[in-house]
Amino acid sequence: MGRIMILGACQFDARRAQLKNLTTGDEWLLPRAELQVLKLLLASRGSVVAKHRLGAADDDHPALTDSSVTRAVFMLRSFLGPEHEHLIETVKGRGYRLRSETRRRRRERWLTLTWGKPRLTLVILLPFIVLTAFYFSESYTGSEPTAPLKSVSISLPSGQELSLISYSKSKTNNESLLLLIQQLEMGFKQCISTSWQQVYLSLSHDKQIFNITMKGEKLGQSVIRNLKLSDFRQQKQFISQTWLDEVALCE
């Protein structure tokens, strides 16, 4: 029997003859009867121990009476508390039995399972663990490129085609972004022609910043223009006619 045992929510220190409730922190220095009964029950865990055996005399102490044993069991159950008192089971006419399923036993069984025979399992699993770690740390390959939420094509009076491509983290709750796309579409439709060919749009996840990236060509050179509008007001108005005039989208 080990020096420290776990019994329900209590820890039994055999050397110090102490039972400690790990939940409440209460400590109980066990009197002789309780200590003897508990030690014998632990030593024969899972088996029925007769009352006379629990109360048997040893080299230093006389035998306990049946009522002392009964009282000791009562006291032990009381200390274990209502949730764990059933660990000490009364087997009518035969004695008492300490249920075998203590935390220590479960831990011992788990240790046996993981470190006994299946040490081999661990060796086999190790490469897979390493592979998994490698997979997540070095490259999280396999994910798809982000697909646009919406792609709108606009024909300008000059015959020029312009694409508005929007991105969102979610496929739902995009009313604000869809409204902004419409407003910007109206803005571009005021242009006869423009240098821009693709316009990328996104609204920040908290709908506070509207991002516009315009890509096109000017004098045979690729050009890019980024516009970022921050609006932290309750009633947001990212786009207005004044702003459209200010940024001169048609140029």
Add this chain to the structure above:
Amino acid sequence: MNRKLLWGINGLILFILIMSVTFSYRQLNPTQELMMSCSSELFDPSDEGESKSRHYLLVDLFAKGELAQFNYRYFNHDGSSAGNIRMKGSVVGVDNSAQRYAFSVKTKEESGLDGDEVPEHMRYLSYVSSFNLDKKGMHNLSVEMLDLNEQNDYAVVLFQPSNTVCGCRLVQ
């Protein structure tokens, strides 16, 4: 020989093999280098409809090996500095199929936040990054290439989790 021992030896050999492949892969395919510069016009719309202030933002992204650095430089309309946020961290992953880089920012330095006319974007970035750094000790973000044109040295990228599209110049 004991059957279990044989299995153990097999497992060990397999483990060493995988470790060697992993090491070789890391040596032969180091994390790609990424250097980008993204300039933006910032607008803070006012109640009158026109922008109450206008600033410029220059973001320099530099990632090499496992090191990553983001330098956000804000400028006033007249070209004077309006503030800086410099973030340092590491590259935590590269998804080649999606052309996506994942970063974890660990530290940042800020200046200009106590000025008279701080760009709203800077205030916002400072708040979000501080929130993440204070709460989780890191500010994670990813950059995905939506439209990459190496011939003309530009890319349209998507920053997450902020969901920000931005056109950037690739620095070779």
